[in-house]
Amino acid sequence: MTHLSDDTLNEYLDETLAPELKAEMDLHLAACELCASRLLELHVLFDELESLPELHLRVDLSAAIRARLVDGAPLPRPVRWLALTQSIVAIFTAILAWPLIEAFLQLMLLVSPTDIFAGATLLWLEATASLRWPEFTFEMPAWGFDPTSSSLVIVMAGVFILWVVANSLLIIPRSRRIL
Amino acid sequence: MIDPIDRDLIIRVRRGETEAFGQLVFRAQAAVFNVCYRLLGERREAEDMTQEAFIRAWERLHTFDVDRPFLPWIRRVAANLCLNHLSARGPDSPELDDERDETDSAFGPALVVEQHERSEVIRAALLALPPRYRIAIELRHFQELSYDEIAQFLDRPLSDVKSDLFRARKMLAEKLKHDPSV
Numbered sequence: 001m002t003h004l005s006d007d008t009l010n011e012y013l014d015e016t017l018a019p020e021l022k023a024e025m026d027l028h029l030a031a032c033e034l035c036a037s038r039l040l041e042l043h044v045l046f047d048e049l050e051s052l053p054e055l056h057l058r059v060d061l062s063a064a065i066r067a068r069l070v071d072g073a074p075l076p077r078p079v080r081w082l083a084l085t086q087s088i089v090a091i092f093t094a095i096l097a098w099p100l101i102e103a104f105l106q107l108m109l110l111v112s113p114t115d116i117f118a119g120a121t122l123l124w125l126e127a128t129a130s131l132r133w134p135e136f137t138f139e140m141p142a143w144g145f146d147p148t149s150s151s152l153v154i155v156m157a158g159v160f161i162l163w164v165v166a167n168s169l170l171i172i173p174r175s176r177r178i179l
Numbered sequence: 180m181i182d183p184i185d186r187d188l189i190i191r192v193r194r195g196e197t198e199a200f201g202q203l204v205f206r207a208q209a210a211v212f213n214v215c216y217r218l219l220g221e222r223r224e225a226e227d228m229t230q231e232a233f234i235r236a237w238e239r240l241h242t243f244d245v246d247r248p249f250l251p252w253i254r255r256v257a258a259n260l261c262l263n264h265l266s267a268r269g270p271d272s273p274e275l276d277d278e279r280d281e282t283d284s285a286f287g288p289a290l291v292v293e294q295h296e297r298s299e300v301i302r303a304a305l306l307a308l309p310p311r312y313r314i315a316i317e318l319r320h321f322q323e324l325s326y327d328e329i330a331q332f333l334d335r336p337l338s339d340v341k342s343d344l345f346r347a348r349k350m351l352a353e354k355l356k357h358d359p360s361v
Binding site: 058 | 197198200201202205208209210212216217222226229233234237294297298301302316319321325326341349351352355356
């Protein structure tokens with residue numbers, strides 16, 4: 001008598017055999033004690049696995065998972081738009097203020113680091129000698145335009161307000177903003 | 180079978196409601212944790228992997244068909260993550276954490292202890308299997324996938340899947356037969 005293979009026994013229990021083959025196996029198992037015993041052993045294993053109880057989950061993971069999702073969530077659309085607007089306005093302002101920046105750079109280039117150090121030392125000596133703040137005057141360089149003009153002031157103030165608002169929104173914890 | 184509550188929650192999650200995803204996690208977390216624990220054998224690691232599975236599900240929820248049940252899908256996501264984790268971890272077999280199963284308290288204390296011990300032996304025998312055999316047992320016996328579904332999931336030939344599954348059962352049966360406590 002040819003005994004059933006392990007593969008066939010496995011497929012029998014997995015119920016993947018064709019009906020004709022299963023009928024043949026049933027006949028064989030009814031007559032062969034050895035194969036019936038092997039099938040029973042495998043069946044016991046199936047039962048053992050099926051009866052394996054589920055474990056308790058001691059902690060609720062939903063809060064931790066939600067917190068991770070919030071940390072990785074994209075910024076809300078209004079904040080993204082505000083940040084974009086802030087960047088555009090900053091670039092526009094930098095272009096407007098370029099003559100001012102250029103004049104300042106030229107002024108900086110005219111004064112050497114040694115002169116700055118010598119001037120600072122002199123001021124310090126004067127201050128400590130008389131224990132009073134020295135009186136000094138600062139002459140505005142000739143920039144070629146009036147930096148106190150109302151349009152520039154309005155633009156700078158606008159940029160400042162936008163900067164403060166946008167960055168405040170960016171640094172608010174996301175958990176407070178989204179949930 | 181599709182759970183209408185899960186379906187409703189998934190639709191809400193797709194609208195961006197993290198609160199709804201929290202509820203979805205709450206409903207499925209124990210089942211997902213058990214998948215991870217059976218494959219990894221360490222509670223802390225299983226909890227971490229459960230979290231990873233839900234994060235992955237969140238990222239891929241737009242690809243999920245709402246007309247299919249959520250639980251089998253998330254359990255497969257978890258199994259896949261654990262399999263990758265096992266491949267990265269190497270061949271070391273972890274010590275099984277001491278656990279309490281959900282045994283029926285109506286049984287007497289002696290029977291509860293006996294059941295607990297038997298469960299521990301089965302879990303230890305499962306963990307002693309090579310990862311590819313362990314995943315075959317998990318997918319066939321605990322997630323009830325067909326041979327074809329397992330082959331598709333693991334991206335392996337059907338013959339390999341059958342071979343792994345049958346060898347896994349043989350090894351498992353031998354381990355359990357030689358363990359005096361069973």
